Amino acid sequence: MMVSLDGYIEGPNKELDWHFVDEEFEIYSKEMLHSVDGILLGRNVYELFAQFWPNAIDSPATAPDPAKPEHHLEAAALLNSLPKYVVSTTLEKPDWNNTYIIGNNIAVNITKLKQQPGKDIALFGGARLINSLIRLDLIDEYRMIVNPVLLGGGIPLFSNENGKIDMKLTGIRKFKSGAVVLKYVPL
Amino acid sequence: MRKIFLHIIVSLDGYIEGPNGELDWQFIDEEWEEYIHSMLGSIDGMLFGRKAYNSVSGYWPGAPDNPAAAADPSKPQRHIEAAHMMNALPKYVVSTTLKSTDWNNSHIIRDNIVEEIKKLKMQPGKDLAVFAGAGLTASLMEHDLIDEYRLVINPALSGDGKPLFNGSNSQKNLELLDMKQFASGAVMLRYANTVNK
Numbered sequence: 001m002m003v004s005l006d007g008y009i010e011g012p013n014k015e016l017d018w019h020f021v022d023e024e025f026e027i028y029s030k031e032m033l034h035s036v037d038g039i040l041l042g043r044n045v046y047e048l049f050a051q052f053w054p055n056a057i058d059s060p061a062t063a064p065d066p067a068k069p070e071h072h073l074e075a076a077a078l079l080n081s082l083p084k085y086v087v088s089t090t091l092e093k094p095d096w097n098n099t100y101i102i103g104n105n106i107a108v109n110i111t112k113l114k115q116q117p118g119k120d121i122a123l124f125g126g127a128r129l130i131n132s133l134i135r136l137d138l139i140d141e142y143r144m145i146v147n148p149v150l151l152g153g154g155i156p157l158f159s160n161e162n163g164k165i166d167m168k169l170t171g172i173r174k175f176k177s178g179a180v181v182l183k184y185v186p187l
Numbered sequence: 188m189r190k191i192f193l194h195i196i197v198s199l200d201g202y203i204e205g206p207n208g209e210l211d212w213q214f215i216d217e218e219w220e221e222y223i224h225s226m227l228g229s230i231d232g233m234l235f236g237r238k239a240y241n242s243v244s245g246y247w248p249g250a251p252d253n254p255a256a257a258a259d260p261s262k263p264q265r266h267i268e269a270a271h272m273m274n275a276l277p278k279y280v281v282s283t284t285l286k287s288t289d290w291n292n293s294h295i296i297r298d299n300i301v302e303e304i305k306k307l308k309m310q311p312g313k314d315l316a317v318f319a320g321a322g323l324t325a326s327l328m329e330h331d332l333i334d335e336y337r338l339v340i341n342p343a344l345s346g347d348g349k350p351l352f353n354g355s356n357s358q359k360n361l362e363l364l365d366m367k368q369f370a371s372g373a374v375m376l377r378y379a380n381t382v383n384k
Contacts, residue, residue, distance in 0.1 A: 005338065005361065005378065006352040007201040018358070134344075144199070148363045148378055150328075150336075152356040158200040160347040166212070167199065167342040169372035178363035180376060184199065184342055 001125055001157060002145045008154035009127055018149045020177035021064045026071035028175070033078040037119035040110070042129035043088035049124075050096040053079045085113065085121075087129050107136045114138070131159040141185050142167065148178035190314045191234070191304070192335035193324060194226065196373075198345035203320055205348040212343035214371040216258045220265040222369070227272040231313035234304070236323035237282035243318065244290040247273040279307065279315075281323050301330050308332070321353040328356045331382050336361065342372035 002019050003009055010016060041049065056062040056076035060069035084099045091101055102109045110133070113121060123130060123139065133139050144157075171183035196213050197203055204210060235243065250256060250270035254263030278293045285295050296303045304327070307315060317327065327333050338351075361378035368374050 005336070005376070006354075011358065015358075018360075142199075146376065148361040150352065150356065150359040150361065152352070152358050153354045156201075158344060162344060163346045164205065164212070165344040165346070167344065167372070169342045169368070169374065172366070172368050172374060174363070174366060178361070178378075180363065180366060180374075182199075182340070182374060 001130070001143070002147060003157050004147055004149050004151040004154075006150045006152065007156050007158065008151045009125065009157045010155040011151045012153040015151070015154070018147055018151065020147055020175070020179045022175075022177050023065065023068060023071065024175050025177065025179065026064065026075065028181075030071050030075045030078070032122065033075055033082070035119060036082065036122045038083040038085060038113065038121045039079070040085045040087070040113075040121055040123045040129070042126040043086060043091055045125045045129075046084065046086040046088070046091070046094075046096075046099075049079065049084075050094065050099075054096055085110075087132075106132065107138070110136075110138050127155055127157055127159070130157065131162060134158075134162045134165070137186075139186065141170070141183065144182045144184075146180045146182060188308050189231070189310070189312055190334040191308060191317060191327070191332055192314060192337055193317045193319070193327075193333050194337045194339075195318065195324075195351060196339045196341060197351050198341055198343050198348075200344045200346070201350050201352060202345040202348035203351050205345050209345075209348070212341050212345060214341060214369075214373055216369075216371055217262065217265070218369055219371065219373070220258055220269065222367075222375075224265045224269050224272075226316070227269055227276070229313060230276065230316045232277040232279060232307070232315045234279045234281065234307075234315060234317045234319065234323070234327075236319040237280060237285055239318050239320055239323075240278070240280040240282070240285075240288075240293075243273070244278075244288065244293070248290055279304075281319075300326065301332070304332055320349060321351060324351065325353050325355050328359070331380060334380055335364070336378045336380070337375060338378075339373050339375045 053076050060066050063069035063072035087102045089103050166187040167184035170185055173181040247270050251267050257263035257266035274291050281296045360381045362381050364377045366376050
């Protein structure tokens with residue numbers, strides 16, 4: 001998850017303009033997408049993605065740097081083809097390719113997904129789904145991309161109802177943009 | 188002009204204390220003692236809010252005579268040296284209620300906080316460290332008096348408690364200056380406030 005130094009995933013007016021997306025980050029995202037077999041999302045995030053990525057696939061103009069769209073186009077192709085699992089009780093007929101709805105029994109259905117053979121599954125938010133999965137103890141790894149900004153308000157990544165969780169730091173990486181990836185596994 | 192930097196330990200979810208004042212996720216080992224020792228050597232004074240001051244002033248005056256409190260009591264040297272520096276360095280406490288203090292070299296800033304802190308910054312010398320919670324941090328941020336943010340992120344979700352940032356400031360763009368990884372799993376991220384550059 002992209003997060004500000006003060007722990008928000010969106011600014012007070014839903015701003016996301018503080019996300020640092022440069023070529024180094026695009027390569028990182030693309031490699032991450034190659035390492036997964038599926039994507040787990042809440043409904044709001046799913047709808048944002050479903051509006052954007054199907055159109056991005058053959059549209060270099062949607063790349064952060066339209067002059068160098070190749071990583072963006074590769075990420076778009078991956079996002080469109082990978083299985084997408086949306087946790088929602090209201091979504092009925094998703095249009096986006098390879099989408100599956102998890103409407104109830106989140107714990108059981110996500111545990112089943114985890115038990116299938118294959119590569120890892122990436123959880124892309126939003127905050128409500130993330131915090132439900134934290135409380136269900138279903139997150140095996142946390143990868144926080146801390147952006148160099150204090151937003152001063154907005155939607156916090158972590159709710160204050162999860163209890164205390166000790167972690168082990170398993171990786172750290174610095175981007176030229178000033179973003180830092182911190183990787184943890186819960187103990 | 189010398190810099191003011193915020194130096195504070197937070198949980199991964201941004202708390203400086205657990206819901207019952209717990210600090211049990213803070214990790215103190217020899218590497219940490221070495222780091223603190225060199226940080227204290229780089230400053231000429233420290234700024235506190237009243238609560239932080241009260242908790243720290245209850246500890247350090249007796250610490251030079253208490254090698255058992257070191258991470259490794261058989262090697263207490265760094266801890267004792269840090270205690271001597273804490274006791275000797277000027278301490279500026281921002282408080283409207285604190286009347287007097289017993290701790291050596293303490294100075295109370297009661298009013299005109301912004302002006303007084305600007306005056307401190309103008310004095311020649313080494314940097315000033317802010318060891319403060321949400322209240323003082325937010326007022327210093329409001330006036331862009333913090334030149335550098337040094338957050339030591341400990342590998343734990345506290346779940347709840349006292350947050351470092353209280354969500355009252357406007358957006359501030361930062362520049363990552365460097366970072367340091369500790370064997371304990373803590374990570375120190377150091378940022379410059381781009382407005383002050």
